[in-house]
Amino acid sequence: MSTVALKDVSKIWPDGTVAVNHASLDVGDGEFMVLLGPSGCGKSTILRMIAGLEDPSEGDILLNGSPVLEVPPRDRSIAMVFQDFALYPHMSVSDNIGFPLKLSKVDPGPRGERVGDVATALGIGDVLGRKPGQLSGGQRQRVAMGRAIIRRPGLFLMDEPLSNLDSGLRAELRNEITGLTRELGVTTMYVTHDQAEALTMADRVAILRRGVLQDVGTPTEVYGRPATLYVAAFLGSPRMNLLEAAVYVHLDRYIQLNFGEQALYLPWNDIRARAVAHYHGERIVVGLRAEALTPVAIDTPGAVFRGRIRYLEHHGHESLAYLDIGATAVVVDEIGGTAPEAETAGNGGGVLKNALQRLTGRGGTAVRTLETEAPSVLNSGRHNRRAAELSVRLAPYPAVAPGHPLAVSVRMDALHFFDERGGRIDVGWR
Secondary structure, three states: OOOEEEEEEEEEOOOOOEEEEEEEEEEOOOOEEEEEOOOOOOHHHHHHHHHOOOOOOEEEEEEOOEEOOOOOHHHOOEEEEOOOOOOOOOOOHHHHHHHHHHHOOOOHHHHHHHHHHHHHHOOOHHHOOOOHHHOOHHHHHHHHHHHHHOOOOOEEEEEOOOOOOOHHHHHHHHHHHHHHHHHHOOEEEEEEOOHHHHHHHOOEEEEEEOOEEEEEEOHHHHHHOOOEHHHHHHOOOOOOEEEEEEEEEEOOOEEEEEEOOEEEEEEOOOOOHHHHHOOOOOEEEEEEOHHHEEEEOOOOOOOEEEEEEEEEEEOOOOEEEEEEOOOEEEEEOOOOOOOOOOOOOOOOOHHHHHHHHHHHOOOHHHHHHHHHHOHHHOOOOOEEEEEOOEEEEEOOOOOOOOOOEEEEEEOHHHOEEEOOOOEEOOOOOO
């Protein structure tokens, strides 16, 4: 059994930089947990704190229910696989894999048997006599994994182990990693900035930005119901369309969502309607993915957007059309970029408040609510506005071109609603 619990953990570097900001996370026995986010968001720092290579500034870390901050790294039953392989160049593959057993004073005979078993399982049994410099990148990563596996640890920590490999090899190895860890039944925490890795490998995904935990859930949950505007913008290819909408409530009939000169109508009997109705007369952010849009005839009635194609992208198996519908897009600034300056304006709002005023046209009340009710969203980024380019999936090489009119039917049950603070509006909906 091996479980991990982070209890309100923070890490502040000596220069004052906040690497991890009050993160709380539970990882179950045998679970494959992926920490996902852009570079610099605190993923690797969390792994290093669990391994004992860094000490948290605040909070506590528990392994199997017991605090481990006073336990030396070598006694935590943890194996870590690094991005740069960290192999001993003067040792053979066999010696690299068996080195942890040698340190534990395991006899050469049993040690050799275990090295052979691990190498065979990883498909490198025929290169045991070579040095790391004679191996391909994929083989070196397998050696690094073998060195971790042979210890039979209670917990695997993997810090972007595939980022130095080409895309084809990454796909092959991520299948091997997930299969192997599940076969061994070992708890695994895996760091990556690649959402494809996260969504295909994980039992659950924890998404971070600027040290703040944004969302935790299964791949289906975080993709299908992102908790914040940042998660919605970060996950998916193409990215979710995020449109500014003005809300008008027609009691007992429908909620009208105005997108510039076009509108959608959310039925009053929709379970999400009551939550959205609280924003009557205000602007919200409506998200819809490309798979929620279906090309239809230009005169089709109902929930339909009409516009002209701005440009096309051909991807072989499909084409993406970017449609001008006269709406305004909301852009989460710099997905993974540096945090805005924590400046304070004369009325106490700073960069975030100014951005919210640009989005909503309103002032301090929303920011005060944000600071008191949703502090975890403070780092979700400011929101900028621009003309919307609605991404729509089409057949490969369709018989349309930039400038052509196009109508798309909208799946109303696939809409996502966010407030100006970046939080999901229909939180209680399932």
